[in-house]
Amino acid sequence: MVLFSLVASHSSLDLETVARLSAGAAEVGADVVAGDNDVVGMVTLATCNRFELYAQARTAEDVESARSSIVAAVSARTGLSERQVSNALATRQGPAVPRHLFAVSTGLESAVVGEREIAGQVRRALSFAQEAGVSTPALVRLFQAASKTAKDVGAQTALGRRGMSIVSVALDLAAELQDAPSLAGRTAVLFGTGAYAGAAMAQLAQRGCTDIRVYSASGRAETFVASRGGTALGDDSLPAALAAAHLLLGCSGMDRQVAAADIAPLRGAGSPQLTVIDLALTHDFAPDIAELPGVDLLTLETVRQAAPAEQSATLVEAATLVADAATTFEQAQNARSLDHAIVALRRHTMAVLDDEIAKIRQQHGCTAATAEVEFAMRRMVKQLLHVPTVRAKELAASGDAESYLAALDALYGLKLEPAALGAAAEASLRGGAGDAGGSKLGGAAGGRRSGSQRLA
Template sequence: MVLFSLVASHSNIDLETVARLSAGAAAVSAEVVSGNNAVAGLVTLATCNRYELYAQARSAEEVEDARQSIVAAVSAHSGLAEHQVAEALATQEGPAVPRHLFAVSTGLDSAVVGEREIAGQVRRALSTAQDAGVSTPALVRLFQAASKTAKEVGAQTALGRRGMSIVSVALELAADLQDVRSLAGKTAVLFGTGAYAGAAMAQLAQRGCTDIRVYSISGRAETFTASRGGTALSEETLPGALAEAHLLVGCSGSEQQLAAADLAGLRPGGSAQLTAIDLALSHDFAPDVADLPGVDLLTLETVRQAAPAEQQETLSEAAALVASAAESFEQAQNARSLDHAIVALRRHTMAVLDDEIAKIRQQHGCTAATAEVEFAMRRMVKQLLHVPTVRAKELAAAGDAESYLSALDALYGLKVEPAGLQAAAEEKLAMTHDGGESASA
């Protein structure tokens, strides 16, 4: 089976398109994997500035079919034409897949380089796919390796030591705009109750903001504040909170937008300066909010431009660790590509051995001498299989599985299909068998 990815992020496309692509992300995964197509598994990483799909095709020959299935599903749920989706999602295959994901998980590919939240988002993406039953062992290994790489980079380099994140940079900008060192004494209204809203609330509290009011169009504010603190808002209490707020933080990405007209009547002249921080891809605040007197609007693009750069030495160290981890992952993946061939060789050899031992038992019975001969023969066969097994792993890791398969055919007459074709054939056989059983039932 073959891994590939479809990637759209702040580094290669505008955030408006990323937001549209992300619509219905969960439905896309379930729909694509449950369908009878070339996609064996799919893990979706959707954050405030990226939409990435990591997929497993059933064979190398079916990668394009798998890609088309995903593009069609994303198109159906996003409302974008298929050609727009295809152009927006950059396709990655081979070593580029782990290399990119590992860079993402460490924060090297983030708008705020070295951000802390992304590692948790990568872990949650895998967990969500596993809960939905759309992951595969290969995808699990890929994402677990990404998380391990993030930990190693964090432990061995200074990347992310300052604890910078999109939220922290945004709040620092807000403090600068309001000409304050901390947010103590400020009132904040937080829109949203997801993981990102939780991170925003924690950052607000770290900066001294104790009056945090939470609004959720889905009605989850009560549950959210019960475990994190703050005050839950309703439709009735929201207007009063907006009138008193110094900070608005949007993390919901709901279809309902707060516009200038909604705020104008609530905040007459003389109201406290207001900073609206829109961290939602699909925008919680309309752009015209920035036209109101005494109101500043910060967006993801604003934050990205203001984010401080990491030291070049730190970036180089982190990039080297990512490259090494990606190479190790690729070698480990290749090493697995001949597992089925090793099994075939062992099965063939053991079958010959069992036949010979059966002949000895027929001639000499189950005597002590027969047992000693059997023990010696099995030990000899085990030793003879050692070198072919080691060579298989070496050739697989080097990406030369074809030489080993050709050798098995030439030396033993064993015709073993490449791993991808073998898996596809076994799956087809299993489906045929299941169908036959169902029909007979």
Template sequence: MVLFSLVATHADIDLETVAQLSNGASGIATSALSGSPAVTGAVVLATCNRYEIYGEAPHADDVEAARAALVSEISGLSGLNEQLVSRSFSTRTGPEVSQHLFAVSAGLDSAVVGEREIAGQVRRALITAQHEGTASSGLVRLFQAASKTAKDVGAQTALGSRGLSIVSVALDLATDLSESPDWSAKKVVVFGTGAYAGATMALLRERGCTDISVFSSSGRAEAFVATRGGTSLDSDSLPLAVAAADVMIGCSGSDTRVEAGELAEIRADSPQPLIAIDLALTHDFDPEVGQLDGVELLTLESVRLAAPQEQAESLTQASGIVSGAAQAFEQEREARSVDSAIVALRRHTMNVLDAEMERVRARHGCTAAAEEVEFALRRMVKQLLHVPTVRARELAANGQQDDYVSALETLYGITVEQPATAAQAECPVDHRGLETA
């Protein structure tokens, strides 16, 4: 089995294209698995500034076919032409897959370097794939190793110790733009009830904000505020809350968004200025709201430009941990890849031995002589298998495991069966109620 990934991030393309690519992200893994034999597993990582698909294919020769199948599915779900979709994604294979995902999970590839929110998003991506039955065993191990690496970086380095995140940087920007830095006197409306909305609520509380209202187009606001505090809004109460708000924060990425004309009408009689923070990749607020009198619009691009730089020493240390973890993962994966071949060789050899012993027993019965013959043969077989087993591990460590498998098939006619691709696991979280940032 071969791991690969398709990567579209803020570092390579504009966020608007990332948002368009992400349309229909929740169904891409299932549709790809059912539509192409070249895709045997898939996990989708879609966040506010990246859209990445991690996949597994039967062989290296199948990666291109798997990529084509995914590009076609994404094109169909997003409405973008296949050429644009194909250009938007870079393809990684081999060690590049783990190196990149581990760096992402550790916050090294984020718009706010060192942010910790991405580690949770990586974990949830795997849980969702397991719940949907699209996570192959190889992908499960990859994502579990990525989560462990993120924990190691957090525990062993100062990276992210300042508690920076996309949300915290956005709130810092809003503070700088406000006439008063006192959040306890501000009225805030939050759009969304997903992970980003939860993080936003927590940070607003830390800054002393108590007047927080929450709106969800899916109707989940009441349940959301029941555990976090705040006031739930519906379509009828939303306009009045927005009219009185000092800050509104978009975290939902739903199909419903606040249009500039609508906001101008709602705020027509509002004397205080409004800061609109749009953290949704697909925009909760019409970009034109930033042109309205009395409205300041902050976007993900604003956050990216304002994000402070981490210390070089912390980055170097974190990068070393990531590289070491990726190398260890690849070595373990290569060693594991020959396990099936070793098992097949042992099974073949032991079947030959058992057949020979049947003939010995048929001729001599269960005598002491027959037992001595069996003992001698088993000891000889064990010695004969020792060198091929050690050699298999050595070849795997050098990335030559395919040569070993081919040799077995050529010399002995042994067909090496791959382990089961699906690592089904009961998902402990119900994701049907999650809204993404």
């Protein structure tokens, strides 16, 4: 079992490239895991400013081949050449994988440091992978540990306590541009009905904006407002809403951008000051909107530059917790590297025990005395296996699995390869339970999830 990740984010690439990589994000995992390659499972984390793929290969020697398969799948979905995709995606292996994901989940790697939405996006990325049948037990553990780390950092540090997010910083800027202490009494038109749009709507409501109108190019506005409030817009009612709006928020990534030519005829001399907030990675609004009189345009890059910096002491404290959590996770993963050896030793020992018990039963029958002897022998074997099991975990956690395997060979004649049967052993130690999410190791994959899982 080897985990690795392919990462593209705002910190290393322009957002346009990140957006192009994110095209067809939901389908990439299914494409790769269903193919004939060395990728066992994959989780895709696609947000408004990052595209990250967390994958599992069978062995360390298979990582490069697995990476090539993923790059080819992304290329096929995006239209980018494999060389472009490969150059854009930085590869991480070993301890760097949990360390980066844990930092991402806590908001340390966000454009707005300490943002709240990313933790939920990490949880949803795992859920999508499980629903699509492309997760594995190891990936589930990785993402669950990331979510726990985010909770711990949130509870033990001041990071994120101010409730900052990309949306909140954008709305702070909008209030300044509107020259108002709050957004109370303002009319907002929200484009999109996904999780990110839901967060934006909640933020608007918290700031006193009660006249919120929602437009969805895919026709989901009615369902969206039914549980959140607001007014659903259609193609016929959208122009009038744009004419009266103080705020436009783009969270959908529509195929067609709203341009200056769409807005200009609707805005007259008596129209209110208009602030356009474009939070979609693929842009809901064309840049030329900013050239219209009385219109201000805020983008993800604008928000990133305007975001207030957290205090250095808080960042150090949070980073320390992330590093400790990553170390703990890596040690736990190492400890599992001898699971197959533990299973092999148990099977060997229990086979010898069963043979001896069978001889006793043959000689003395199924008497009460025989049952007592069997109970005592099984209890003795269980006690004898306790120390070897504990030592296996200790040696594996310290990275010295080879010593344990050598001892099994010398003492019992058990010749085992390092972690060669790790996945099978994991299933045996769980009593044969497979991954609920499905994988190549756990049988048939579950139903595929269609549509984009991009959240912005």
